[in-house]
Amino acid sequence: xxxxxxxxLWLLLGVPILIVIWLIRPQHENRRVxxxxxxxxxxxxxxxxxxxxxxxxxxxxxxxxxxxxGCAILxxxxxxxxxxxxxxxxxxxxSASMRTKNEDGETRFDRAVKLIKDLAKETSDGHSxxxxxxxxxxxYTVSGSSSRTEINDALGGLVCGWGGSALPEAMTLAQLFxxxxxxxxxxxxxxxxxxxxxxxxxxxxSAEEWNAALTDLSVSSSGAGFEISARLTSxxxxxxxxxxxxxxxxxxxxxxxxxxxxxxxxxSFTIGDISGISKIEIxxxxxxxxxxxxxxxxxxxxxxxxxxxxxxxxxxxxSSAFSAVNRGEVSVxxxxxxxxxxxxxxxxxxxxxxxxxESFPVLGTIVLINPPSLPDGxxxxxxSDQPGQLMASAAGSGxxxxxxxxxxxxxxxxxxxxxVNASDDWTTVCSVxxxxxxxxxxxxxGQTTVVLLFDLHDSNLPMKADFVGFVRNLLNLAVxxxxxxxxxxxxxxxxxxxxxTANHLSVISPEGETTVFDYESEAEYKALxxxxxxxxxxxxxxxxxxxxxxxxxxxxxxxxxxxxxxTAETGAEPVEAVSGLWKIIAAVLLLILLAEWGxxxxxxx
Amino acid sequence: xxxxxxxxxxMIALLESRDLNIRSLMDGMFxxxxxxxxxxTSMEFADFREYAPGDDIRRIDWNLYGxxxxxxxxxxxxxxxxxxxxxxxxxxxxAWGKPEKHLTALRLAALIGYLAVSGMDKVSWYALEGNGxxxxxxxVSSRDALFTGLERLGEVQCxxxxxxxxxxxxxxxxxYHDGISFIISDLLTDSDWKSAVDWLLYKKQExxxxxxxxxxxxxxxxxxKLHLMDSEAETEDDSRNRRMNIGRQRMxxxxxxxxxxxxxxxxxxxxxxxxxxxxxxDEKLSRMLFDKAIRSEMxx
Numbered sequence: 001x002x003x004x005x006x007x008x009l010w011l012l013l014g015v016p017i018l019i020v021i022w023l024i025r026p027q028h029e030n031r032r033v034x035x036x037x038x039x040x041x042x043x044x045x046x047x048x049x050x051x052x053x054x055x056x057x058x059x060x061x062x063x064x065x066x067x068x069x070g071c072a073i074l075x076x077x078x079x080x081x082x083x084x085x086x087x088x089x090x091x092x093x094x095s096a097s098m099r100t101k102n103e104d105g106e107t108r109f110d111r112a113v114k115l116i117k118d119l120a121k122e123t124s125d126g127h128s129x130x131x132x133x134x135x136x137x138x139x140y141t142v143s144g145s146s147s148r149t150e151i152n153d154a155l156g157g158l159v160c161g162w163g164g165s166a167l168p169e170a171m172t173l174a175q176l177f178x179x180x181x182x183x184x185x186x187x188x189x190x191x192x193x194x195x196x197x198x199x200x201x202x203x204x205x206s207a208e209e210w211n212a213a214l215t216d217l218s219v220s221s222s223g224a225g226f227e228i229s230a231r232l233t234s235x236x237x238x239x240x241x242x243x244x245x246x247x248x249x250x251x252x253x254x255x256x257x258x259x260x261x262x263x264x265x266x267x268s269f270t271i272g273d274i275s276g277i278s279k280i281e282i283x284x285x286x287x288x289x290x291x292x293x294x295x296x297x298x299x300x301x302x303x304x305x306x307x308x309x310x311x312x313x314x315x316x317x318x319s320s321a322f323s324a325v326n327r328g329e330v331s332v333x334x335x336x337x338x339x340x341x342x343x344x345x346x347x348x349x350x351x352x353x354x355x356x357x358e359s360f361p362v363l364g365t366i367v368l369i370n371p372p373s374l375p376d377g378x379x380x381x382x383x384s385d386q387p388g389q390l391m392a393s394a395a396g397s398g399x400x401x402x403x404x405x406x407x408x409x410x411x412x413x414x415x416x417x418x419x420v421n422a423s424d425d426w427t428t429v430c431s432v433x434x435x436x437x438x439x440x441x442x443x444x445x446g447q448t449t450v451v452l453l454f455d456l457h458d459s460n461l462p463m464k465a466d467f468v469g470f471v472r473n474l475l476n477l478a479v480x481x482x483x484x485x486x487x488x489x490x491x492x493x494x495x496x497x498x499x500x501t502a503n504h505l506s507v508i509s510p511e512g513e514t515t516v517f518d519y520e521s522e523a524e525y526k527a528l529x530x531x532x533x534x535x536x537x538x539x540x541x542x543x544x545x546x547x548x549x550x551x552x553x554x555x556x557x558x559x560x561x562x563x564x565x566x567t568a569e570t571g572a573e574p575v576e577a578v579s580g581l582w583k584i585i586a587a588v589l590l591l592i593l594l595a596e597w598g599x600x601x602x603x604x605x
Numbered sequence: 606x607x608x609x610x611x612x613x614x615x616m617i618a619l620l621e622s623r624d625l626n627i628r629s630l631m632d633g634m635f636x637x638x639x640x641x642x643x644x645x646t647s648m649e650f651a652d653f654r655e656y657a658p659g660d661d662i663r664r665i666d667w668n669l670y671g672x673x674x675x676x677x678x679x680x681x682x683x684x685x686x687x688x689x690x691x692x693x694x695x696x697x698x699x700a701w702g703k704p705e706k707h708l709t710a711l712r713l714a715a716l717i718g719y720l721a722v723s724g725m726d727k728v729s730w731y732a733l734e735g736n737g738x739x740x741x742x743x744x745v746s747s748r749d750a751l752f753t754g755l756e757r758l759g760e761v762q763c764x765x766x767x768x769x770x771x772x773x774x775x776x777x778x779x780x781y782h783d784g785i786s787f788i789i790s791d792l793l794t795d796s797d798w799k800s801a802v803d804w805l806l807y808k809k810q811e812x813x814x815x816x817x818x819x820x821x822x823x824x825x826x827x828x829x830k831l832h833l834m835d836s837e838a839e840t841e842d843d844s845r846n847r848r849m850n851i852g853r854q855r856m857x858x859x860x861x862x863x864x865x866x867x868x869x870x871x872x873x874x875x876x877x878x879x880x881x882x883x884x885x886x887d888e889k890l891s892r893m894l895f896d897k898a899i900r901s902e903m904x905x
Contacts, residue, residue: 028832028848034701034822035793036835036845038862043847045858045865 011072014588018064064592071588086127087144087181089174090116091200093190094135094158095165096490096530096548097556100191100209100289108205109160112189115203119187120151130177134170134190135161136491136528162292162530163491164549165192171561174200178563186563192556199563206555209289210236212259213553214243214267214282217296217487217545225272230282230296232267234259235554239286245269246281262554274300278542292530292548299486299532301542303327304499306479309345311338312353312369317462321471328475348501349478354455363501365448365478370418370455377423377441378451385416388432390461399440400429402480403450403473407466414461417454426451446500448477482535483525483544490546493524499537508534510546611715611755616890623894625720626905627687627785627811639687639726651682687784688727688744690776690810691717692801694790695732696767697836702819702886707763709817709886710789715755716890717787720904722751726784730754732761733772733790740777766837769794773801782809789815792870793822795845799873806877813903814874816883823885825859827851 033039098109120129129151131142142154167190178184178199186200194202216231232241238261245253259265267282274280280298288294305328310318315332322330328348333341335355342350342361349365350357356371374380390412392404414432422428422439430438437453456462461470480497482505488494498505498517505517510531517523527533527546535542627639656665656676666679691714699707714730721728722745730741741761742754769790773779780786786805792798792814805812827833828851835845849855867883874881882897898904 028830030834030841031827031831032834032836033825033827034698034706034819034836035791036833036838036847037793037795038822038859038866039833039847039849040845041862041866042855042858045861046855 006076008075008584009072011075011585011588012069014068014072014585015065018061018068018592022061060595063595067591067595068588071584071591075584087177087184088119088127088129089177089181089184089186090119090129090131091167091170091174091186091188091190092116092131092133092141092158093165093167093188093192093205094133094161096160096162096292096552097165097191097290097554098160098205099162099292100206100211102207102209102289107160108191109158112203112205113155113158115189117152117155120148120155131155132170132173132177133158133161134165134167136163136166138166138169138173140173161490162528162546162548163489164552165190167192167558167561171563174563178565182565184565188561192558194558194561196560197562198560199565200561202561208236208555210234210239211288211290211293211553212239212241212284212286213290213293213550214284214296215264215293215547215550215553217282217298217547219274219280219298219300225270226274227268227270228280228282228298229266229268231264232257232259232284233264233553234261234286237261241284241286243267244283244285246279246283247271247277248279249281290553293553295531296487296547297532297543297545299543299545301481303481304479304537304540305329306348306475307331307346308349308351308475308478309333309342309347310351310353311335311342311355311357312351313355314457315353317456317467318351318353318471321462321468322475324468325472325475327472328479346501348499349475351474360449363447365450365474365500367450367452367474369452371451374420375441375449375451377426378420378439381419381421383416384419384433384435386433387413387415388417388435389413390430390432390437390459393428393431393436397427397429399427399477402477403429403438403440403470405469405473405476407469407473409466410464412461412464412466413459414454415458417458420453450474450477482537482540482542486544488527488544488546489550490527490530490548493526494544495522496525496535497522502537504537506534506536508536611712611759612719616716616894617719619891619894620716620719620723623720623899623904624724625689625717625726625785626902629811639685639724649682649684650679652680653677654680686726686746687721687724688729688778688780689717689721689784689787690729690731690778690780691787691789692731692733692738692769692773692776693741693761694767694769694788694794695734695761695763695765696790696794697764698791698793699763699817701836702821704886706791706817706819706886707761709884710815711758711761712890713789713815713817713884713893714787715758716894718745718751718754718758721784722746722748728754729778730758730761731776733767733769734763735765736768736771736775738772738776767794768796769798770796770800770804774804779805779808780810784810785813786810787813787815789817791818791822792816792866793818802873802877802879806879811880812877813880813901814870816870816881817886818883819886823863825856828856 092112094109098112099107101107116131128144128146129142130140130144131154132138133141141158142151145151174186178186187203188200189203189205191204191206212232212234214230214232219226219228232243234241238259240256240258242254242256244251253269257265257267277300280300281295283295285294307328308322308330310322310330311333312318313335319330319332331345338357342357347364349367350361351367351369352371353369356368356373360366368375390409392409393400414437417432417435417437419435422436426439426441428436428439439451440448442448461467479499483494483496485494496505496507496517507515507525509529510533511529515525530546530548533544533546535544653666654677656678660678664678666677669677693710693714699710718728718730727744727746729744732739732741742757745751745754788798788801790798802812802814830850833847833849834841835843838845871881880901880903882901884893884897
């Protein structure tokens with residue numbers, strides 16, 4: 001039994017006030033009469049008219065008492081927990097930590113599902129059950145069902161998530177549910193510690209199990225080679241934990257670490273050269289309660305080759321730079337041989353230096369350097385002989401990030417450049433004296449066109465170290481990495497890029513679920529399960545690893561959770577609710593007066 | 606209290622032609638003019654009986670002897686003096702009313718006493734107080750003694766509580782088959798006055814009950830939340846006191862109770878051939894006399 005507005009129970013103070021009023025109210029006036037004999041005799045005749053006349057005084061009090069109590073309880077909004085139909089609302093935490101197993105090998109999630117199934121047995125008594133799962137997202141799994149079979153089927157198909165717990169979202173959903181069903185009983189099944197909770201009951205599924213977790217994998221180059229580091233934390237107890245290093249699925253090293261409970265231990269391995277290594281894995285096998293954080297995998301994917309067609313009559317700067325980058329074959333084609341050469345070959349990158357094709361290739365990234373004729377969307381506004389510094393455009397864009405990555409653009413000067421008016425579909429990456437000189441456009445099918453509006457010979461850019469970096473960025477633009485991250489937390493998104501020349505890109509999750517990306521230059525992929533994910537692009541395969549959120553490795557604490565069982569209106573407009581309360585109080589007082597007056601008048605007339 | 610207040614000349618003039626009505630033949634004492642159950646020397650023929658040796662031969666009916674050839678004595682009724690007793694309730698409740706019920710009761714007692722003396726009977730007044738029965742005067746049989754007695758009667762005060770049954774039973778000379786016993790009271794009492802009547806009837810007395818009520822008692826004008834305190838109650842906690850919300854319903858109930866009480870008294874009295882009438886205190890004594898007393902055959 002509970003109340004929607006417990007504060008209204010203050011109205012019950014009216015009961016002692018009523019008693020005080022009855023005690024101090026004016027007593028009967030003494031009146032001496034010759035004999036009370038006939039008056040006493042009249043009692044018998046009063047009884048004929050009002051059988052309960054002797055009790056009238058107490059009936060009035062009882063009526064007033066009931067009025068006060070009833071109004072207080074009505075105003076408070078009594079919610080009977082039993083006897084009537086109960087709408088049970090279950091919030092099931094399905095975060096990764098719920099995969100923690102007990103000694104019997106049963107996960108917290110499985111235990112929660114069992115408890116909910118037990119609760120579902122009550123639906124045969126006319127109660128209804130709704131289940132909100134709080135995984136990466138919060139949503140209804142069962143909505144107001146009174147069918148035990150339906151509930152059991154839905155619960156049987158539930159799988160615990162790998163990410164965090166969207167408990168706030170679940171609480172919002174629960175609150176909306178309670179607004180519609182003020183008498184609902186809300187139960188939260190979680191392994192979090194909830195310090196304070198109001199309006200719901202919390203079932204703690206944690207049994208203080210022990211867990212060891214690997215986190216923060218990083219691979220970085222050092223003087224001695226490549227250093228692979230991670231952090232190892234034992235949650236719940238001090239433990240000696242063996243850590244193994246596996247390279248290309250072969251265990252090559254193992255060492256023990258004494259971990260203090262709750263203290264992160266740094267782990268590092270050094271490998272002389274990681275070339276030829278496609279997969280590095282750090283793992284522990286401590287027999288702890290949660291397996292999901294016992295392994296970290298790093299995919300050391302080699303860069304994809306980029307076939308380049310360099311159409312130039314003076315390719316010395318460019319060919320040197322492409323050679324320095326050394327990423328695929330570079331075909332240097334004189335401008336007069338270009339029409340024939342381009343018909344027979346397919347390239348990932350076309351660089352037109354001082355020339356422009358009559359018709360652009362359909363596939364591949366196109367770079368136009370000081371083109372004699374401008375592509376669509378650009379119209380010539382003459383030339384500028386005014387020297388100037390090459391400056392990154394003020395407006396940041398994705399192209400700017402990609403093309404100017406790792407570039408300093410320090411003292412890069414341009415002697416002269418073409419001036420153009422660009423349409424809106426062109427993005428200015430660099431400019432000289434506020435004239436755009438490096439522009440990028442992507443067409444509807446993902447083909448990217450880069451235009452440099454100056455001759456490399458009129459610039460000191462080829463003399464700068466940035467030039468090689470710029471070429472590398474051009475190559476990365478033409479053939480980008482398949483994924484922008486190698487380690488991702490479950491629930492986070494990573495960007496996958498389908499090369500324009502590739503047929504498709506597939507992402508295969510640890511559960512074997514395949515996601516195929518077609519005709520998209522860039523797309524977002526959200527990792528929903530922990531473990532190694534395969535990335536397959538035509539014949540090329542690499543991967544990335546998804547880890548569970550670090551916080552899921554140990555017991556989390558939530559300070560307070562509350563569900564208001566007041567109606568939506570009272571919750572939204574407390575001022576009006578208080579005003580309504582005073583109206584009720586006034587009504588009660590009026591009823592008390594009317595009740596007594598009514599009986600008094602009935603007696604008098 | 607002046608005797609004239611109890612019995613004024615106008616009333617005496619009205620009473621001159623009236624007499625108490627005694628229904629049955631009583632025993633009585635010698636010297637009166639009431640017919641008795643005994644044969645005597647009055648002028649009123651009563652019966653014949655056969656002569657027996659020793660009888661007074663002057664009372665032989667010779668005419669009857671001539672026709673029947675047997676000696677018969679001619680008997681005449683005896684006329685005797687009756688002794689009437691008037692019991693006056695002197696409880697505190699009798700002190701209420703405008704005028705007081707007590708005064709009305711005393712005036713009625715004086716009226717009856719005058720009629721008794723006028724009829725050559727004796728009369729005694731008794732004040733019923735507590736459980737006792739106090740004689741106001743010695744039995745009065747002459748007019749001079751009557752007025753002296755009325756003075757004493759006027760001095761009777763009321764107060765306290767009266768148990769009519771016990772008081773009447775404690776009467777020193779209740780009489781036996783001798784006159785009429787009058788009970789003058791408001792009869793608003795928890796005591797069993799009916800037993801007192803039965804006791805007097807057992808004594809073969811004729812009984813006449815006169816109820817004296819004030820208008821306030823017949824139709825009270827009270828309303829509101831009142832703690833009704835009985836005048837005979839000594840403390841507030843007395844069980845006779847009542848807290849009441851007096852309204853229309855209560856007044857209807859009072860009227861019904863009053864009607865029931867009157868009918869109960871009448872019924873009781875009719876069953877025992879006890880004369881009864883009820884008088885309000887604000888009614889004129891002459892009206893009491895001619896309207897109530899004569900109609901109830903108390904006087905003729």
